[in-house]
Amino acid sequence: MKRTGGMKIVLLMCIGLFVCMLDSTIMNITLPAIQKNLNTSLETSSWMLNVYTMTIAVLAIPLARFAEMFGRNKFYIFGLFVFGFGSALCGLAGNGDFLIAARFIQSIGAAILIPCSMVIGIAAMPLEKRTLPLTLLGATQGLATALGPTVGGLITEKLSWHWVFYVNVPICLLAIVGAFLILTIKRESRVTSKIDWLGLLFSIASLFPLNLVLIKGNSWGWESMQAIICYFITIVSFGLFILVEKKSKDPMVNLNLFKDRLFTGSVITVTTGFIFLIGVMVLLPQFLTNFQHKTELQAALLVTPVSAAIFVFSQIAGLLTKKIGYTWPVIFGFGVMGGAYYLLHNLNLYSSSKEIILLCSLLGLGFSFVISSATIASTSSFEGEMLTASQSVFSMLRQVGVVLAVAIFVAGLTNNIQAKKQEVVHYATKKLEKLDIPEIVKTQILSETKKSINSQQLTHTNEKQVDQEIGQSGNMVTIYRNQVENYALKTISLSFADLYRASIPFVLISSLTGIIFGVRKKKPAKSFVNTTAAE
Incomplete structure (x- = not known):
């Protein structure tokens, strides 16, 4: 690398890391607009989201290994090109299948950029000065992930969903120019080994x-x-x-990584931390738009404090970790996230914006300590190939944490909603029994009510047809429908609160991951000897 200043390289790596992590969540709020515009099925729409995270998780390790063998800096530039090209294709997509293919191309670029950004940025500074780049890179990961829904909502409302992807193109071009100016390209070190x-x-x-x-x-x-x-x-x-x-x-992953307690603690911590962050960032905007009837932009702005808190507190968390070690910052981070989940268990139709902002701020504060500690610990005292291996595994498990979060929380929410719907059906049946109308009409109304509950479109009950059959009793049906609709909205909305209530013990138990780090001095750098590198 050209010695034009380690911090310039770190900041350049933050750009690559930022656009990749931003795109892991930027579609969460944008997806309904894309689905409507492209007229895609739910299955196709889900793959638009999932192909990105899945590809990164699967390819981060091999692509990071190839970067070591053929040159990290060259691979970083190649990753920027692929990511930018894939982003342009995403914006040009005219159907769902094309968008999925474009997202796959984009995700290959991200699978290169994420581990390469970490390794190049960390290696740009001496071992004794790693805390600052590690803190910046860790904060960039959390900030971009949390900021995704906000940026997606703003761009979609002010421009169109296409620009959610187009915006990456000029950023990638600027980063490519910066890379050619700052990084060593022609004679960079590379590892001589077989695939x-x-x-x-x-x-x-x-x-x-x-x-x-x-x-x-x-x-x-x-x-x-x-x-x-x-x-x-x-x-x-x-x-x-x-x-x-x-x-x-010449292993794809050096298993000696897991003999280091700091690294093992870091991967467990980051995977767990992302599970609880994504569990809120994916579902909370849906609650705000579907049940509190906020616009996508309003919902995005309400969850922005997560990003703001990560940005503000990550540097403090990094400095504190350097002074007192990893254990207490991790315990504190998960404890604060547990406090945010405690507030989430009171989430309901009437939760105020102040309450949402407070819990989001707490979530961001707690996560900033978790991600800063985990990112710093992930490097331990590794250098060379061991450093690259550590960051490829770290990146892979972080993405697995994202996929796990979606799987766990969506499954939990789906089960909760089904249970709540049964409560609503029971309530509707009891209310219907009290109406003084013919039994055949009661049967018809109950059937339509069940259909409406299952489709979550209670206002679409066929009231006119019922009115014609029961004449003046139609007013009873109107009252009944309104009562069932209000009860359903209130009851089903509590599915979110119940999910977060059940999660509180797991968040607090996760604070015990801090114990893995223990209290010990770091191993000296010479404990992790690099294999021979060639020019």
């Missing part, structure tokens, strides 16, 4: 079905034949991957 083809095969074979079942489990059924096949392939492939890596002279 571990078996490791590559088994890593993909274990991660792909794992991510697939997490994404499709709700629709397939977690005990369905498709799910069981995915479990089997994942377990067998993972076992074979471990065996191959232990015997390989």
Whole structure:
């Protein structure tokens, strides 16, 4: 690298990391507009979101390894080009299948950029000065992830959903120009080793079905034949991957990484932290738009305090971690996130904007301590190939955490909503029994009510037809319908609060991950010897 200043390189890497992590959540609020414009099915729309996260999780490790072998800086620039090209294609998409293909191309660029950004940025500073770049890079991850829905809402409302993707193109072009000016391209160091083809095969074979079942489990059924096949392939492939890596002279992943307690603690912490962050960032905007009837922009602005808190407190968290170690910042971070979940368990139709802002601020504050500690610990005292391996695994598990969050929270919310719908049907049946109308009409009304509840379109009950059949008793039906509609809205909306209430113990238990770090001095850098690099 050209010695034009380590911080210039770090800031350049923050740009690549920012656009990639931003796009992991930017479609959450934009998706309804895309679905309407392209007239896509729910299945197709879900893949527009999931193909991005899934590809990063599967390809981060092999692509990071290739970057070591062929040059990190070259790969970083190549990643920017692929990501920008994929983003342009996404904006040009005229149908759902084309958008999925474009998102796949975009995600290949992201799978290159995320680990490369971390490794190049960290390596730009001496070992004793890593805290600052690590804190900046960690804050960028959390900030971009949390900021995604806000940016998506703003762009979609003020411009169009196409610009959610187009905006990446000039950013990538500027970053490419900056990379050519700042980074060493022609004679950069690279690792001389062979490609571990078996490791590559088994890593993909274990991660792909794992991510697939997490994404499709709700629709397939977690005990369905498709799910069981995915479990089997994942377990067998993972076992074979471990065996191959232990015997390989040039492994895809150096398993010695997991002998380091700091690194092991970091991957557990970041995976868990992202589960609880995404669990709010994906579902809370849906609650605000569907039940409190906020606009997409209003919902986006209400969750913005998460991003603001991460931006403000990450630097403080990084400095504190450097002074007192990892244990207490991690415990504090999860404890504060637990406080945010406690406030979320009171979420209802009448929750004020102040309450939403407060809980989002607490969530961002807690997560800033979690992500800063985990990011700093993830490097331990690694250098060279070990540093690249650590960041590729770290990136992969972070994305697995995102997929896990969506799977767990969406499944939990789906089950809660189904249970609440049954409560509404029971309530509607009891109310209907009290109406002085013919039994045949009661049967018809109850049937329509059930259909309306299942489709969550209670206002579409066929009131006119009922009125014609029962004459002046139609007023009773109007009152009944309004009562059921109000009860349904209030009851089903509590599905979110119940989900977060059930999550509180798990958030607090996660604070125990801080104990993994213990209280010990870091291993010296010489404990992790690099393999020979060639010019």
